[in-house]
Amino acid sequence: MPIGKGQPWGEAAQLPPDGVVVANDAEARGVLEEARSRRIPLPALGLVGGDLWRTLGGSGTGDPERLRSAEAMTFQVDLGEVLVDGRLHLFVAHLVARSRSWRRVLVAMNAQWRGTWDLGPRSHPNDGLLDTYDARLALPDVWKVRARLPSGTHLPHPGIKERRVAALQVEFDRPLTVELDGVAIGKARNLSLRLEPDALTIVV
Numbered sequence: 001m002p003i004g005k006g007q008p009w010g011e012a013a014q015l016p017p018d019g020v021v022v023a024n025d026a027e028a029r030g031v032l033e034e035a036r037s038r039r040i041p042l043p044a045l046g047l048v049g050g051d052l053w054r055t056l057g058g059s060g061t062g063d064p065e066r067l068r069s070a071e072a073m074t075f076q077v078d079l080g081e082v083l084v085d086g087r088l089h090l091f092v093a094h095l096v097a098r099s100r101s102w103r104r105v106l107v108a109m110n111a112q113w114r115g116t117w118d119l120g121p122r123s124h125p126n127d128g129l130l131d132t133y134d135a136r137l138a139l140p141d142v143w144k145v146r147a148r149l150p151s152g153t154h155l156p157h158p159g160i161k162e163r164r165v166a167a168l169q170v171e172f173d174r175p176l177t178v179e180l181d182g183v184a185i186g187k188a189r190n191l192s193l194r195l196e197p198d199a200l201t202i203v204v
Contacts (some may be wrong), residue, residue: 024050079199118152155156
């Protein structure tokens, strides 16, 4: 069940024996997509790096041994799904669809961070909602927004439409490059996004 505002979240619990240790969000996505393609249950994931890991309190250098120690913390986390021109993909942290100049951008955040950018300052990985930002920016504004991204102070902005949604369908005027968990998967004009609540067990 998605967490409510102000409720405690997470519990002290180790990665189960059949859990899978992954180094980052892209590896996590690969494991999950493989499980979906084989029609088997999604495994518990032990994160030792990446943007979702940082959002869940990870810092410094991730330690795989921590995942099966008394210090391990376990969280229920939502999972992003997207149809990209009709083909289904998963993402654990974020989706970014952008033009080459970054003047036209759509972002859907399930985590707070994208690298050094605090791209979703109010995003929570277990609230049942994607934090989406639909940006149409003049070129000078692109540089102003980028300068504020590390601190999360790029919002609000008149050129960025903010929405918190469980599902979203978007059609672009021209194909944009689509990145899932930091990895480009190609270009697309049509995206259909949804969030699957409580789909993942994540240990950090």
